[in-house]
Amino acid sequence: MYIDDIQVTIPYQKIPIIIPFGPENCGKTMMIYRLCRYLYTKGYQVNPVRIFRPSWDQHYQFNCEEFHESLWKSDLPNTTGILLLEVKDPKGYLICYLLDVDGDYFDPNNPNAPYPTFIHQIIHSPNPKLFIYFVEPDWADRITREHYVSSINRWQMHFDSQKNTAIILYNKIDKQPQFILPNNHVNYTAVVQDCQILYPRLFDIFRRNVPLIRWFCPYKVKLIPFTSGIFNLTKQGTVHYIPSIDMFPEQLWKVITKTIRNS
Numbered sequence: 001m002y003i004d005d006i007q008v009t010i011p012y013q014k015i016p017i018i019i020p021f022g023p024e025n026c027g028k029t030m031m032i033y034r035l036c037r038y039l040y041t042k043g044y045q046v047n048p049v050r051i052f053r054p055s056w057d058q059h060y061q062f063n064c065e066e067f068h069e070s071l072w073k074s075d076l077p078n079t080t081g082i083l084l085l086e087v088k089d090p091k092g093y094l095i096c097y098l099l100d101v102d103g104d105y106f107d108p109n110n111p112n113a114p115y116p117t118f119i120h121q122i123i124h125s126p127n128p129k130l131f132i133y134f135v136e137p138d139w140a141d142r143i144t145r146e147h148y149v150s151s152i153n154r155w156q157m158h159f160d161s162q163k164n165t166a167i168i169l170y171n172k173i174d175k176q177p178q179f180i181l182p183n184n185h186v187n188y189t190a191v192v193q194d195c196q197i198l199y200p201r202l203f204d205i206f207r208r209n210v211p212l213i214r215w216f217c218p219y220k221v222k223l224i225p226f227t228s229g230i231f232n233l234t235k236q237g238t239v240h241y242i243p244s245i246d247m248f249p250e251q252l253w254k255v256i257t258k259t260i261r262n263s
Contacts (some may be wrong), residue, residue, distance in 0.1 A: 008052055010084070010097070013126040016260040020169075021155065022134030023148065027171045029077060030228040030241075031132075031252075032100050036085070038073055039247035043090035046071075050098065052084040057192070076231075076239050082118070099204045105155075108140065111147040117120040128163040128262055131155070133222045135199055137179075138170045146198055153205045162188060165259050166206060166221050168250070170195050174227040174244070184245055191225045222259075224252055 010017070020028040036046045048064035055061065061159070063083045070077040081192040100121065102201050107113050123129065133152050139145065170191050173179040179194075196203065206221035229244040 001218050002031065002097060005119070006082070006116065008055075008082075008084070008118045008121055010122065010125050010127060011049065012094065014128075015086075015094055015097055016077065017099055018132065018260075019099050019122070019254060020101075020132045021105050021135060023108065024103055025141075026134040026136060026139075027228055028134060029100055029102065030167065031134075031171065032098055032260040033071055033077060034228040034243055035249045035252060036093040036098075037243060038246055038253065039087060040071075041174045043179050043248075045088040045092070046085050046098075047088075053082075069119050074155045074241055076241065089223070095257070096130075106148050108153045109145065120202055123159050128260065129159070129164045129165075131159075131168050133166060133169050133202075135195060135202070136170065137148040137176050137198065138196055138223065139198075146201075149199050149202050149205070150252070152202065156205055167252075167255060167259065168202065168221055170196070170223055170225050172227055173232070179225065184247060186225045186226065190197055192223055197224060198263065222255055224255055226252060 009263045012187070020031060022028055039046055048067050050061070050064050053060035059081055061084070063081060067085075069081065080102045083100040085093045085100070087098060088095045089095055105115065105119075117137065135148075140148070163228050173186065173191060176194070179187050203219050203221070206219045208218060208220050228248075228249050230242040232242065234240050
C-alpha cells in the first residue's frame, strides 16, 4: 500500500488530538511511550484506537496488539507506521488522542516535501489540535535548523486556528550537563537561551499580536524541557531503555491538560 492511499477514521470529532511534530529520530515515539507509562501509574487508561484504520490493515492491527507489551519493555518499541491512542482519566472519561507517526514531518533533504494524504485528513478534521514541536540541543547544522523552523512556520500558518495550540518540546536535555541542576532540577533559563540561539526565529512564529497581552506574555507557546530516558547499548547489541524520572512526563502532562482545557 502506498502511503497516500492510507485513509483514517477519528471516532469523536470534539476530542483534542496531540500531534508530535519533528524530524526522524527526534524522539516522538519515545516521548509518547514515556508519557503513557507515567499516565498508567496515575490511574489513566491508554489504549489503541482500533477503528482508526480498517480491520483488514493487518500492520495497524499488529501495532495495536503489540502496544501494551511494547510499552513496558526495557528495549525500544517494535511498532512502526501510525498509531492513534486514546487517553482516559481514572474515571473513564476520554480526554484526548495521541498520534504516533513513524518517521518524520521534516526531511532535511527535501524541506518542502508534501505531507501524506492521511496527515491532511487528520489536520483538517474538526478536532482541536495540540502540536508538540520537537527541538533538541546540538541537532544538525545551522542551515538545516533554519529550514526546520521555516517548516514549523509553514505548518502553523496553514493550520493555525482558534482551536489549535502548540508546545515547544526541548527534548534530550540530558545530553547537556549544564541543563541539569542538583536534585534533578532543570536550569530552565539555560534551556530557553540555548533554544533561542540554535533556533533563533522559532519563538517569533508564536508572537502575540495584542499589544497589552504581548507586554506580559509575548508568546502564545510554552517551552517544555524533556527527556524520555537513557538508552544503553548492551554487549548483545540490543538497546536497554531506562525511563527518565517522573518529573519530565508529569510536567509535560500538566501543560498538555491545561492547554487543551483552555483552547
